[in-house]
Amino acid sequence: MKKLWLIIGMTLLILGGCNEQETLPTEKESSQEIGNSETAFPLTLTDAVGQEITLEEAPTSIISMIPSNTEILFALGLDEEIIGVNDYESYPKEALEKEKIGGMEYNIEKIISLSPDIVFAHESIVSMAESGLQQLRDAGVKVFVVQDAKDFNLTYTTIEQIGRATGKYEEAQAVIEDMKAKVDEIQEKVAKVETKKTVFVETSDVPEIYTPGNGTFMQEILTMVNAENIMADQDGWFQVNPEEIVSRNPDVMLITYDYVEGIVEKVKQRDGFDTVTAIQNDEVVQVDEDATSRPGPRLVEGLEEVAKAIYPEAFSE
Structure with missing residues (x-):
């Protein structure tokens, strides 16, 4: 199931890249909008697809349609307000106890029946769930489509925006500052590395090995930890054959999936x-x-996990 979710996720990212809307706010514009009247209600917001919603007060019943939104909402302390989440939630454990509203296909009727104050959708699912999202809007449900963040800075922006929409602006700022402080700490340690290592990242097993290239979160992570992605000469996620991996001869191989038991040993034995x-x-x-x-x-x-995997010696003290 995890492999299926991965493949669908990569497909959505590709589709999303082909259908970027010119009306989307830039990172700078988003930050400016968020900075005004941080916690004041009523509050009017424009989402990632140009839809405007007005909230008269902080929502007390929230539905999250995708796990990344759910993790942000819980980090903001909104456990009690969350009434519905995606079928494939994995973190935090409290999310598993919430009402499920669908995974790759959403139960729109159920979402409407729960009468949420707001539904947090996501830009990455718009092409797949557009008619369902419109059905929610037509039923009077407030839908906010969160921007599909492709890097750390945009992630900070989306956390800030969700915090503002939920009346948790100060909590969002605290989360962001904690993240930035941890990033600085990690980068300070890997900056001392004398020899930069080359890395291959594997996101699915043979016979269809996929890897992230330029313009992905993993590419940014590798750059941030002072490592080199051997597949950075191509964009997005793409399939690669085993011979190419051998030819490029990485110093480190990172495996990001767990649907194959004993995968690390199996990779070594290829x-x-x-x-x-x-x-x-x-x-x-x-x-x-x-x-x-x-x-x-x-x-x-x-x-931090990637940094420790590549440069364990930098974290040995």
Whole structure:
């Protein structure tokens, strides 16, 4: 199921990249809008697809349609206000106890029946769920489409915006400042590394090995931890054959999926991989898929996990 969700997610990202709307606010514009009347209600907001909503007061019943939104909402202390979440929630554990409203297909009738004050959708699902989102709007449900953040700075912006929409602006600022402080701490440690390592990131198993290239969260993470993505010469997520991995000979291999039992050992035993430096030096490491890809507070945990996997010596003290 996790592999299916990964493939669908990559497809949505590709589709989203082909259908960017010219009316979307820039990062600077978003930050300016958020900075005005931080916690004042009534509050009017324009979302990632140009839809405007007005909130008379802070919402007391919230539905999240995608796990990254859910993680942000919980980080803001909105446990009691959250009444519905995606079927595939995994964090925090309290999210698993919430009412489920669908996964890759949403139960629109159920969402309407729950009478939420606001539904937080996501730009990455718009092409798949556009008719359902409009059905919600037509039923009088306030829908806010969160921008699909592609880097840390935009993640900060979306956290801030969700905080403002929920009356948790100060809490959002605290989350962001904690994230930035942790990023600085991690980068200070890896900045001392003398020899930059090359890395291959594997997001699915043979026979269809996918990897992230330029313009992805993982690319930014690798750059931030002073490492080199050997596949950065291509954009987005793409399929790569095993021979290409061997040819590029990474110092480290990061595995970001866990749907294959014993995957690290299986990677080491692939035909021809015995010549790869990462295999020879036993530097094939599994990292948490969600923490390294979801645009939310746990991105800093993913950043640290990747940094430790590549440069364990920098964190040994």
